[in-house]
Amino acid sequence: MDGFGGTTLRINLSTEEIERTPTDPELARNWLGARGFVSKILYDEVPRDADPMGPDNRFIVTTGVLTGSFCPVGSKVGFGCISPATNGHADSSMGGHLGPELRYAGYDLIVMEGIAARPSYLYIDDDTVELRPAGDYWGMGSLELEERMKKDLGEDFQIATIGPSGENGIVFSCITHDFGRQAGRCGVGAVMGSKKLKAIAVRGTKSLPAHDLESHWNLTYDILQRTKTHPNMAPWQKYGTAFFVGWSNERGCFPTKNFQETYHKDWEKIDGERLVEDCLVSDKACFGCWMNCGKYTRARIPGKPDTYQEGPEYETIALVGGSCAFTDINHVAYANYLLDNIGMDTMSGGSTVAFAMECYQRGIITKDDLEGHELRWGNIDDFEHFVGMIAERRGVGDTFALGTKGAAEILGQGTIAFASQAKGMEFSGYDTRWYPAQLLSYCTCDIGAHHSKSWTITTDIELGRDTIEGKAPVVIYLQHIRPLFDTWSCCRLFWGELDVTPEEHVESIRYLTGWDITLDECMRVSERVWNLNRAHYIERNGGPGRRFDVAPARHLDEPIPDGPAEGKVVGRENFEAMLDDYYANRGWDRNGNPTREVLEDLGIGYAADNLEKLGHLGEPIPGGIPKVRGQKLKPKAM
Amino acid sequence: MVIYLRSGGKLRDRLKPDVDIYTRKVEVEGTPTLKEILEQLGIPDGLVAFAFADGKVRRLNYRPAEGDVVTLQPPVSGG
Ligand code: SF4
Numbered sequence A: 001m002d003g004f005g006g007t008t009l010r011i012n013l014s015t016e017e018i019e020r021t022p023t024d025p026e027l028a029r030n031w032l033g034a035r036g037f038v039s040k041i042l043y044d045e046v047p048r049d050a051d052p053m054g055p056d057n058r059f060i061v062t063t064g065v066l067t068g069s070f071c072p073v074g075s076k077v078g079f080g081c082i083s084p085a086t087n088g089h090a091d092s093s094m095g096g097h098l099g100p101e102l103r104y105a106g107y108d109l110i111v112m113e114g115i116a117a118r119p120s121y122l123y124i125d126d127d128t129v130e131l132r133p134a135g136d137y138w139g140m141g142s143l144e145l146e147e148r149m150k151k152d153l154g155e156d157f158q159i160a161t162i163g164p165s166g167e168n169g170i171v172f173s174c175i176t177h178d179f180g181r182q183a184g185r186c187g188v189g190a191v192m193g194s195k196k197l198k199a200i201a202v203r204g205t206k207s208l209p210a211h212d213l214e215s216h217w218n219l220t221y222d223i224l225q226r227t228k229t230h231p232n233m234a235p236w237q238k239y240g241t242a243f244f245v246g247w248s249n250e251r252g253c254f255p256t257k258n259f260q261e262t263y264h265k266d267w268e269k270i271d272g273e274r275l276v277e278d279c280l281v282s283d284k285a286c287f288g289c290w291m292n293c294g295k296y297t298r299a300r301i302p303g304k305p306d307t308y309q310e311g312p313e314y315e316t317i318a319l320v321g322g323s324c325a326f327t328d329i330n331h332v333a334y335a336n337y338l339l340d341n342i343g344m345d346t347m348s349g350g351s352t353v354a355f356a357m358e359c360y361q362r363g364i365i366t367k368d369d370l371e372g373h374e375l376r377w378g379n380i381d382d383f384e385h386f387v388g389m390i391a392e393r394r395g396v397g398d399t400f401a402l403g404t405k406g407a408a409e410i411l412g413q414g415t416i417a418f419a420s421q422a423k424g425m426e427f428s429g430y431d432t433r434w435y436p437a438q439l440l441s442y443c444t445c446d447i448g449a450h451h452s453k454s455w456t457i458t459t460d461i462e463l464g465r466d467t468i469e470g471k472a473p474v475v476i477y478l479q480h481i482r483p484l485f486d487t488w489s490c491c492r493l494f495w496g497e498l499d500v501t502p503e504e505h506v507e508s509i510r511y512l513t514g515w516d517i518t519l520d521e522c523m524r525v526s527e528r529v530w531n532l533n534r535a536h537y538i539e540r541n542g543g544p545g546r547r548f549d550v551a552p553a554r555h556l557d558e559p560i561p562d563g564p565a566e567g568k569v570v571g572r573e574n575f576e577a578m579l580d581d582y583y584a585n586r587g588w589d590r591n592g593n594p595t596r597e598v599l600e601d602l603g604i605g606y607a608a609d610n611l612e613k614l615g616h617l618g619e620p621i622p623g624g625i626p627k628v629r630g631q632k633l634k635p636k637a638m
Numbered sequence B: 001m002v003i004y005l006r007s008g009g010k011l012r013d014r015l016k017p018d019v020d021i022y023t024r025k026v027e028v029e030g031t032p033t034l035k036e037i038l039e040q041l042g043i044p045d046g047l048v049a050f051a052f053a054d055g056k057v058r059r060l061n062y063r064p065a066e067g068d069v070v071t072l073q074p075p076v077s078g079g
Helices: A025-031 A034-045 A100-106 A142-153 A187-195 A213-228 A233-250 A270-278 A316-321 A328-340 A348-359 A378-393 A402-410 A436-444 A455-464 A472-490 A502-513 A519-541 A553-557 A574-585 A596-601 A606-614 B009-015 B034-041
Strands: A007-012 A018-023 A059-062 A075-081 A091-093 A108-114 A120-125 A130-131 A158-161 A173-177 A182-183 A197-203 A279-285 A294-297 A307-311 B001-008 B023-027 B048-054 B056-058 B069-073
Touching: A007 A130, A007 B069, A018 A130, A025 A034, A025 A519, A034 A059, A034 A075, A034 A091, A034 A108, A034 A472, A034 A519, A059 A187, A075 A100, A075 A182, A075 A187, A091 A173, A091 A187, A091 A519, A100 A158, A100 A197, A142 A158, A142 A173, A142 A197, A142 A328, A173 A187, A182 A187, A187 A197, A213 A502, A233 A270, A233 A294, A233 A316, A233 B048, A233 B069, A270 A279, A270 A294, A270 A328, A294 A328, A307 A328, A316 A328, A316 A348, A328 A348, A328 A378, A348 A378, A348 A402, A436 A455, A436 A472, A436 A574, A455 A472, A472 A502, A472 A519, A472 A574, A502 A519, A519 A596, A519 A606, A553 A574, A596 A606, B001 B009, B001 B034
Parallel strands: A007 A108, A120 A197, B001 B069
Antiparallel strands: A007 A018, A059 A075, A059 A108, A075 A091, A091 A182, A120 A130, A158 A173, A158 A197, A173 A182, A279 A294, A294 A307, B001 B023, B048 B056, B048 B069
């Protein structure tokens, strides 16, 4: 099959059986890869009552149709499972080199089930596929282990690892590769750890068959020439995403002190310029990328060892730097290292520590709970000690190992009001109280709150931050177009920042695969995935769907105390009205349940049958469902 | 005075480039700030994260000089 490695691996970790099958052409065409593969496989194979940390959950490593191709930039690899944080579909991707390497070894997809009898790692060297004992790798930090495995196996192996956090089932554990690229979200590292899988090592030396290599290459060459002089290139190469701290702060959406505030008075001490001035060692790029947005840095703190890490990028600066109220970029970079090496997502990890800091501020947890330590805003020693408590699940660390929602359910005392999460996953680094579409995006997101599936801060600015009008259809459009890049498995930034159009990506797919495919068809796949994930979530957690699209009370009721967004808050009425609008525009009923009409239109009528059996199929919509679901933002008259 | 504004991404359509696909020649009176120039062009300043001129980062209170080439960087979602 042109454009694909050709082989799917099925591994039963309990029995150590390894099965090779040709990658299913129908699966490839209907679901396109990565996020799409994950959606379909989880829906078809995971029993609805399966424990996310148990043997019946699947742990999926997957490429997409563009992984390893010349299309800018096919650097991504996806991981999927039922999330221990949300109890729903999880997909999380990362750049680096692992995805292309897997394709060059001949594999498109690896589906694992069961639990290994002993800590193991997956070794792939072209046609050799083995489960090997992890031995003393178990217990090592993610970054340290990658270095060690490269020494043991060879520099040309691409390695993905989990840290102690994943081994110990912390629900926001990540998978790390290339010394700082993470599949961070949804707790994919916790599920990998629950399978007793410490690492994946891959070397591939084959090539990817292409339908029309010359046209595929020529298209990329033209894009390369055009984007070299793109105005965004130089700032991106210099700062990466870290630069947006100042902008976000000035717009009143920079999470500060666990989202109590949205303006960090000392932002200039932790922004991109400071990072480049104080910490930058070198730029860093993923496979095939000429933008190199990665920043490899050194953190220097007197009395602590120097650390080297990739980042912090914007999200880490926001959710570790801002939300934990640090005032020194070296401290943020050091915290970044701690979380990366221990194997925690810097976003949910930073948010969970910030949430605990607010609990400490309010006297809900005290020094007695913290082994005699404090947990003060902006204190790196307190941060380090507390992260250790979580990773080892010591004392109250065991409570916070469940993330903010899980911890709030145990702590009670109204703490759930200031847990900024949706469906159990922590918000990305943007406050929503002046950005209602962003709140809607987080709360309706199929994997829990994550900006990668819909980021609408500029949409809110364009349409007016004090209004909710016309925002739901734009959120839906974004929820289809943005995750498409996770499905194709390529970097979204070339679209967002360098004006490489989605149509050009589709053209690239056509040359690569020989498929007669259009952007409309790809968008339908993306909508199919969204709806299947919704059905799956309801089947696992019960209905109605609206019950789960819940916003934290802080973002609904608590006006921002000061800064550029002072006094702003979304309000419950507005939020509910946006949800009504959102469901109507999706072709779901008022309870947030997908209707048969929309599911059949997307070719997944079987999900309607399953929802109907459970009594959670959406009521038919009088007048029928909208023909087109979602609307691209039309900028106001220029 | 004449300055040149460059932009890509979502801002490019707003800018209406006329020199090349990314660049617009803009005539301004006096020495206005970038914020004032954006106002004159009808571009919401919330859509500009920062500017880049002479290899340096510039805020919206920057006053370009004659012939300056200023890149307007749109905001993006983080990594
Ligand atoms: S732009 Fe950044 S994230 Fe995207 S491929 Fe390049 S280095 Fe990787």
